[in-house]
Amino acid sequence: MTQSFASKVALVTGGNSGLGRAIALAFAEQGAKVVIAARRAADSEETVAMIRDGGGEAIFVQTDVAQTADVQAMVATCIREYGQLDIAVNNAGIEGTPMVPTADYEETVWRQVIDINLTGVFLCMKYEIPEMLSRGQGCIVNMSSVAGLAGGRIGAAYYASKHGVIGVTKAAAIEYADQGIRVNAVCPAIIETPMVERAFDGDEEMRDRFKATHPVGRFGKPEEVASATLWLCSDGAAFTTGHAMAVDGGRLI
């Protein structure tokens, strides 16, 4: 299914944990040079070491995607170290806690979630796209969620931000479709990652209840989101842009 990404440079925000790490490792396995852009140094250096141990190439750039200067430095470092940017996976995100109904939702949490999940994706695209335009090619995958395609309880900012990610994905897809840049979104249901572990907080009854909402009868694996992401960045997806792809074990059916 996947092609080799040898000679490509792939940047993954939040590439030090969960989905981002699985995506970074998958690109490296297929030969891409990988830029891990994330806040936490220890997890990021560990991911870089995993890639290098496997014979791949990777660097870490400490980045807060909600900070313009950090995002500019992220792209500049990628270009300085590897000379090009072919693929950008704008994956960094937070769930926003406490998760409570809208009337109880804290304004500070709202602003933080929108800042990271939505403005962060916008800022990344704003500085990634010019580098891609300079070479007339590029693929962007933005991490949305089934929470970007349907509503749900106790996460107003998360639902809003993930719907917004699909909006900004479609806008950019149209703007740059005739200039060699494809922009798509991935919309996972519940995938076993540290974010989900935090949300369940050991509540097995809640875990089983949520599992039952996935017709395949289980949660997803980070590698299953990685393979969808790699396909969207492959030549096989050359005619696919502006798409919000559910990777959800049938949850939205």
Ligand SMILES: NC(=O)c1ccc[n+]([C@@H]2O[C@H](COP(=O)([O-])OP(=O)(O)OC[C@H]3O[C@@H](n4cnc5c(N)ncnc54)[C@H](O)[C@@H]3O)[C@@H](O)[C@H]2O)c1
């Ligand atoms: N796990 C799921 O079930 C699921 C489902 C749908 C969508 N998602 C989305 O997938 C993405 C990855 O989530 P995950 O489950 O791997 O969670 P995770 O907590 O394991 O990873 C999130 C990553 O984003 C990074 N991050 C957070 N804020 C950042 C910031 N301001 N700047 C830079 N990096 C930042 C974290 O450090 C971490 O590396 C998120 O956007 C999340 O909303 C996850």
